[in-house]
Amino acid sequence: MKILGIAAPFGHDASAALLVDGKVVAAVEEERFSRRKHAKDECPRQSVKFCLETAGLKPQDIDAVAFPWALSALRQRRWEYFFRTFVSNPSRAYKKFFRNMKEYRGQAAFIARTLRESGFDKHQPQIHWIEHHIAHAASSYFLSGFKTAAVLSIDGGGEITSTLIGRAEGAAISKIKEIVAPDSLGNFYSTMTEYLGFEREDGEYKVMGMAPYGDAWKVNLDHILWWNPRRRTYRCNDDYVWVPRSKRARPDKVYSRKMIKEFGPEREGDELNVPYIHIAAATQRKLEDTTIRLLETYLAQELKSHGNLCFAGGCALNVSLNRILLKHPLVKNLWVQPSSHDAGGSIGAAAYAAAQLGDKIAPMEHVYLGPEFTNAQIEPVLKASGFRFEKCADICETASSLLKDGKIVGWFQGRMEWGPRALGNRSILGNPTIRGTNDRINAIIKFRESWRPFCPSMLKEYASDILGSDHPAPFMTFAFDVAPHWKERIPEAVHVDGTCRPQVVDERHNPKFHRLISLFHKKTRVPVVINTSLNRRGEPMICSPQDAILMFRESGLEYLAIGDYLVKKS
Numbered sequence: 362m363k364i365l366g367i368a369a370p371f372g373h374d375a376s377a378a379l380l381v382d383g384k385v386v387a388a389v390e391e392e393r394f395s396r397r398k399h400a401k402d403e404c405p406r407q408s409v410k411f412c413l414e415t416a417g418l419k420p421q422d423i424d425a426v427a428f429p430w431a432l433s434a435l436r437q438r439r440w441e442y443f444f445r446t447f448v449s450n451p452s453r454a455y456k457k458f459f460r461n462m463k464e465y466r467g468q469a470a471f472i473a474r475t476l477r478e479s480g481f482d483k484h485q486p487q488i489h490w491i492e493h494h495i496a497h498a499a500s501s502y503f504l505s506g507f508k509t510a511a512v513l514s515i516d517g518g519g520e521i522t523s524t525l526i527g528r529a530e531g532a533a534i535s536k537i538k539e540i541v542a543p544d545s546l547g548n549f550y551s552t553m554t555e556y557l558g559f560e561r562e563d564g565e566y567k568v569m570g571m572a573p574y575g576d577a578w579k580v581n582l583d584h585i586l587w588w589n590p591r592r593r594t595y596r597c598n599d600d601y602v603w604v605p606r607s608k609r610a611r612p613d614k615v616y617s618r619k620m621i622k623e624f625g626p627e628r629e630g631d632e633l634n635v636p637y638i639h640i641a642a643a644t645q646r647k648l649e650d651t652t653i654r655l656l657e658t659y660l661a662q663e664l665k666s667h668g669n670l671c672f673a674g675g676c677a678l679n680v681s682l683n684r685i686l687l688k689h690p691l692v693k694n695l696w697v698q699p700s701s702h703d704a705g706g707s708i709g710a711a712a713y714a715a716a717q718l719g720d721k722i723a724p725m726e727h728v729y730l731g732p733e734f735t736n737a738q739i740e741p742v743l744k745a746s747g748f749r750f751e752k753c754a755d756i757c758e759t760a761s762s763l764l765k766d767g768k769i770v771g772w773f774q775g776r777m778e779w780g781p782r783a784l785g786n787r788s789i790l791g792n793p794t795i796r797g798t799n800d801r802i803n804a805i806i807k808f809r810e811s812w813r814p815f816c817p818s819m820l821k822e823y824a825s826d827i828l829g830s831d832h833p834a835p836f837m838t839f840a841f842d843v844a845p846h847w848k849e850r851i852p853e854a855v856h857v858d859g860t861c862r863p864q865v866v867d868e869r870h871n872p873k874f875h876r877l878i879s880l881f882h883k884k885t886r887v888p889v890v891i892n893t894s895l896n897r898r899g900e901p902m903i904c905s906p907q908d909a910i911l912m913f914r915e916s917g918l919e920y921l922a923i924g925d926y927l928v929k930k931s
């Protein structure tokens with residue numbers, strides 16, 4: 362079957378993914394084409410076109426379209442939402458209860474527009490409406506390769522649900538527990554993210570990066586998010602979390618005046634300061650403790666029998682949380698969808714629909730599912746750019762020598778990555794052994810907060826020695842404690858708490874990147890490079906050679922290894 366997944370239903374992170382006979386052949390986020398981060402209010406028309414072109418298909422070849430939103434999910438749980446909110450927020454309660462057809466029509470219009478703008482004028486495929494959290498769970502379970510697994514999906518909120526806990530076997534995902542908004546771990550974390558001075562639904566990873574600098578015990582958030590043992594669930598305080606307009610400190614922010622009164626004004630600037638570092642630490646701690654509580658309450662029996670956990674939803678991008686999950690005695694194998702946020706809904710909905718239609722879903726072994734460009738396509742762009750460039754006999758050899766000498770190198774090769782992490786095809790690389798490498802990357806191109814860590818990519822053959830773990834980690838979705846004897850050797854890859862968020866590079870899935878690191882290892886005896894995404898601050902990851910040249914021109918980057926070419930400024 363040829364199943365096209367499109368996303369996303371909530372006005373951000375539009376994407377498309379295509380499964381042919383159970384195998385993901387293409388997946389991409391619209392932001393990479395439109396060059397607007399998170400593709401707000403865009404439909405994924407360029408992404409759909411790319412998916413069809415990659416597979417050599419026409420719209421009429423598509424058997425079904427899958428979308429990660431379902432009216433049934435909204436209807437089933439609207440009473441629960443109504444009773445939960447009609448005192449604290451009556452207007453939201455009534456809106457959600459009575460306007461669900463309006464919501465449905467909005468989603469149907471989004472799908473119709475996407476298909477129309479993607480060339481589906483005559484052919485109208487069958488639409489599979491997949492519950493939002495089932496799509497998240499499916500994006501992890503079906504692509505994990507596990508036969509049986511416990512599944513966890515946590516985000517800000519889908520149709521109405523914010524947390525789904527379940528089990529999966531064969532083609533079925535069954536629910537064990539659902540938690541309905543406004544009780545929402547994702548919204549709690551996003552609200553705190555905004556209060557801490559970052560953009561919500563974007564800067565959550567910065568709160569996570571800030572957390573190790575603070576002391577979680579110095580701030581009490583128990584009145585904002587707490588565990589209710591009688592109901593065996595968590596609760597959020599409606600006076601603090603994603604508050605209605607009447608309670609907001611500022612109309613465009615979702616934290617409340619009460620929050621300001623209690624903790625002080627919203628954090629500003631790029632520095633680390635008290636009490637905000639402690640608030641970040643307490644926020645992270647709440648997320649971790651509550652998730653572990655959910656796991657132990659609802660999944661203990663399930664995990665005792667096989668130990669496989671699949672995790673997705675926006676909160677699954679929190680690598681520090683995943684580190685805690687991975688350390689839990691019930692969890693033997695953890696698989697996290699690399700695109701766990703709403704962009705991953707396209708791949709999840711498509712995988713779920715394909716499985717229901719009888720396809721066997723192939724595990725997702727790599728993320729190289731986006732556009733690629735040949736030397737013949739790259740060279741004219743370089744010629745037109747006016748930059749000095751040369752064709753190298755061995756670009757890996759050239760780039761590894763530059764890295765050895767402490768140079769920062771843009772690395773553009775093969776198919777662009779699916780998901781927010783650069784995994785060696787659209788990367789900026791540096792030498793982790795030279796102190797100051799991260800500062801230089803920040804100074805010439807990234808301009809990010811100086812306290813935020815950079816991630817390492819390491820050869821699979823040495824990963825267990827560096828990380829003290831054999832657990833697969835191909836997608837930068839987990840943090841690990843760095844072994845003491847490596848901390849001094851790769852200081853630029855280690856965060857202040859002694860952890861790193863690695864990509865373990867397997868030759869099978871990215872031979873060119875593996876070879877580059879191998880050559881660097883040969884020259885330095887260190888099998889690790891610093892790897893951050895190829896883009897400037899606030900812009901989506903680079904997609905095309907034209908994007909790369911524009912970024913190169915407007916940044917302080919001096920070397921760009923693109924295809925077999927090395928572009929130089931000096």
Ligand SMILES: [Fe+2]
Nearest residue numbers: 516674675703
């Ligand atoms: Fe979601």
